Amino acid sequence: MSKLWGGRFTKQTDQLVEEYTASITFDKELAEEDIQGSLAHVTMLGKCGILPQEDVETIKDGLNRVLGMIRRGELEYTIANEDIHMNIEKTLIDEIGPVGGKLHTGRSRNDQVATDMHLYLRGRVVEFVSLLQKLQEALLTQAKANLDTIVPGYTHLQRAQPILFAHHLMAYVSMFQRDIERLQDSYKRINVLPLGAGALAGTTFPIDRHFVAEQLGFEGVYENSLDAVSDRDFILEFLANASFIMMHLSRFCEELVMWSSTEFNFVELDDAFCTGSSIMPQKKNPDVAELVRGKTGRVYGNLFGLMTVLKSLPLAYNKDMQEDKEGMLDTVRTLQGALQLFAPMISTMKVNKDRMRQAVNQDFSNATDIADYLVNKGLPFRQAHEVIGKTVLYCIQEGKFLLDLSMEEFNKFSELFGDDIYEVLQPEQVVNARNVYGGTASSQVEGAIARAEKGLEVTVSWVDSKLDKSK
Numbered sequence: 001m002s003k004l005w006g007g008r009f010t011k012q013t014d015q016l017v018e019e020y021t022a023s024i025t026f027d028k029e030l031a032e033e034d035i036q037g038s039l040a041h042v043t044m045l046g047k048c049g050i051l052p053q054e055d056v057e058t059i060k061d062g063l064n065r066v067l068g069m070i071r072r073g074e075l076e077y078t079i080a081n082e083d084i085h086m087n088i089e090k091t092l093i094d095e096i097g098p099v100g101g102k103l104h105t106g107r108s109r110n111d112q113v114a115t116d117m118h119l120y121l122r123g124r125v126v127e128f129v130s131l132l133q134k135l136q137e138a139l140l141t142q143a144k145a146n147l148d149t150i151v152p153g154y155t156h157l158q159r160a161q162p163i164l165f166a167h168h169l170m171a172y173v174s175m176f177q178r179d180i181e182r183l184q185d186s187y188k189r190i191n192v193l194p195l196g197a198g199a200l201a202g203t204t205f206p207i208d209r210h211f212v213a214e215q216l217g218f219e220g221v222y223e224n225s226l227d228a229v230s231d232r233d234f235i236l237e238f239l240a241n242a243s244f245i246m247m248h249l250s251r252f253c254e255e256l257v258m259w260s261s262t263e264f265n266f267v268e269l270d271d272a273f274c275t276g277s278s279i280m281p282q283k284k285n286p287d288v289a290e291l292v293r294g295k296t297g298r299v300y301g302n303l304f305g306l307m308t309v310l311k312s313l314p315l316a317y318n319k320d321m322q323e324d325k326e327g328m329l330d331t332v333r334t335l336q337g338a339l340q341l342f343a344p345m346i347s348t349m350k351v352n353k354d355r356m357r358q359a360v361n362q363d364f365s366n367a368t369d370i371a372d373y374l375v376n377k378g379l380p381f382r383q384a385h386e387v388i389g390k391t392v393l394y395c396i397q398e399g400k401f402l403l404d405l406s407m408e409e410f411n412k413f414s415e416l417f418g419d420d421i422y423e424v425l426q427p428e429q430v431v432n433a434r435n436v437y438g439g440t441a442s443s444q445v446e447g448a449i450a451r452a453e454k455g456l457e458v459t460v461s462w463v464d465s466k467l468d469k470s471k
Contacts, residue, residue, distance in 0.1 A: 022079040024087055026326050031075070033119040034084050035067045037112065037195060040215040042103055050106060050205050055099050062096035063088075063103075084116070085109050106207050108199035110229040110317040115195040117328070119216065121238050122190050124332050125183050126466045131339035132176050132183075132245070133459045136452065138346040139176075143169045143449055147442055150427045151266065151356040152365050159363040162427045165356060167440040170448050175248040177452070180459055182241045187466070190234045193218040197228035200316035230316040232306065232324050239303040242331045246296040249338055253289040256349075260286050265355045270348035273341065288345055292338045299334055302327030357427070364392050366402060366430045373424050377416040387413050 039060060046056030066088055069075040081087040086109075093100035143166035153163035193216065196202070196209035202225045209221045222228035259266040269286055277283035309323045367388050374384035391413045395401060403425050410417035423429055435441035438448075 023083045023322050023325065024077045024079060024081065026329060027084045027113075027116075028077050028087070029329055030084050030113075030116040030120055030325075031070045031088065032067065033116040034088055034112070035063055035070070036119055037115045037216065038088070038103060039063055040212045041107060041195060043215060044208055044212045045102075045105055045205075047211060048206055048208055050207070051102055055102055058096055058099050059092070059103050062092045062100055065095055066091050083109070083113075085112050106198075106203045106205040107195060108197075108229070110199050111194050111197040111225075114197075114229055114231070115193065115216075117235065117325070118190055118192065118194065118218075121234065121328070122187065122466075125187050125190060125238070126463055128242075128245070128335060128339065129180050129183050129459060130463045131336075131343070132180050133456055133463070135339060135343045135346065136173050136176050136456060136459075138343040139169050139173050140449055140452055140456075142166075142346060142349065142351070143173070143445070146351055146353070147445060149351060149353045149356055150360050150431055152359050152363060153440075159359075159365045161365050161368055162360045162430045163440040164431055164442060164445050165351065165353075166445050166449070170445060170452070172248065172252055173448075173452050176245075177455060179241065179245045179248060182244060184462060186234070186237045186241060188219065189237065191217075191219045192234075193221045194228035194231070197222060197225035200226055200229055226316045230313070230318075230321070232310055232321065235324055235328050236303070236306060236310070239299070239306060239328065239331055242335050243296075243299050243303050245335060246292075246299045246338065249342060250293045250296040252342075253293040256289040256345075257286050257293070260289075264359075266352055266359075268350040268352065269345060270350075272348065273345040288341050292342070295334050295338065299331050302331045360427045361403075362401060364395070364402060366425045366427065367392055369424055369430050369433065370402065370421065372433075373421060374414060374416055379414070379416060 042051070042056055042059045042063070045051040046053050051059075066075065069091070075087070075091060077084075077087050081090050089100065089103060092103065146165040146169070149165040150162050151165045151168060152159040153161045153168070193209065193213040195212055196207050213219075213221050222231070256267065256269065258264050260269050269284075269289070271284070273286070273288045274284045275287045277285065305327050306324055309320050313320055370391070371381065371384040371388045374387060375381050379387070391402070391405075391410070394409070394413070395405065403422065407417065407419065407421075410421060424433075432441045432443075435444060437444065
């Protein structure tokens with residue numbers, strides 16, 4: 001089979017070389033973006049008088065026919081045609097004849113593939129912002145339902161201070177908000193058109209790159225043709241942002257796995273998001289959470305893999321850069337799966353409020369408040385810290401908790417203790433005493449929820465404004 005680029009060659013490509021160098025097995029996922037870019041390109045060729053309008057209309061009709069074949073699953077991709085660009089162009093020529101060969105006028109596969117990836121990632125960024133927004137909505141719903149739920153807060157995985165469970169959930173709302181903002185910021189660097197850079201130096205044809213950019217909804221064009229075909233920063237940035245998201249999801253997954261264990265019993269995940277054991281019938285395993293936690297590693301790997309590919313490449317395009325796609329596409333699929341599952345898993349999660357309260361009542365997470373109490377009575381904090389350390393040690397030795405102590409026992413450690421200490425030690429009082437911006441007091445958490453809900457409206461508006469460009 002003759003290659004579309006085969007004029008300079010006297011031999012057919014070795015079959016093993018074809019199999020090794022072909023990218024069609026994975027870059028076929030860019031098929032619709034390739035058609036989208038080609039339609040804009042050929043329209044520009046007609047506008048600029050580079051191709052007669054009759055040829056332009058024939059090519060556009062052929063491209064739309066090929067697009068229909070792609071969407072119906074009828075297009076047969078072959079390794080002999082190497083990549084998505086050549087597979088589509090060969091099919092176009094088969095459909096409309098030699099005029100299809102005019103489509104490639106004024107462009108190279110180098111700027112064509114870069115354009116495809118910009119179009120592809122632009123759509124995925126909007127999709128992931130939308131999915132993160134839905135996850136935030138699920139978290140906010142759970143937070144509002146748990147404004148009276150008190151749970152131990154942890155540092156070093158040791159009980160530290162009581163907090164509202166809603167406050168804990170809102171921490172993840174904040175994390176995912178940063179993820180949203182990083183994706184939104186990256187959009188402006190993705191939304192730049194490389195088409196028209198040619199192989200590396202531009203083209204001799206009088207093309208109009210800004211017209212193509214306008215058709216495709218790009219906000220600008222690359223200033224330098226070498227940079228246009230060799231830049232993969234926008235993919236690296238996406239992979240880095242995806243790594244952030246997966247890291248945040250993985251942290252949450254770790255807590256879900258612990259919380260749903262018998263030892264914690266703080267939450268129960270819905271059966272739809274768990275699996276059983278092939279040998280132990282009593283088991284209910286949090287497999288979705290565990291897999292998301294595990295798949296974080298492959299997303300990190302895709303980032304480091306591409307960074308390594310690019311680290312020593314000279315300008316401009318090199319075949320090494322074909323390695324930019326599989327990791328990107330794998331990360332997209334991995335992140336899609338995780339985010340699509342996470343929101344409904346959180347929405348259907350049952351919270352064991354009584355168990356959380358029991359845990360708070362059976363620890364020393366209110367100890368800091370005794371220190372603050374003594375400080376307010378005039379004792380220097382370091383001395384107060386020592387007093388409470390000795391008080392806690394006494395409780396441990398006696399098998400008691402702080403609220404179990406009599407006033408006589410309290411006064412063994414300091415005469416500053418009064419009857420009001422019992423009110424200070426109540427979990428609700430401990431929580432609401434932290435009434436500072438960003439704190440766990442119920443009024444502060446309610447304010448955080450209200451601000452987050454306003455933020456969601458902004459995110460929804462941003463997604464709506466980008467959807468037409470990203471289709």
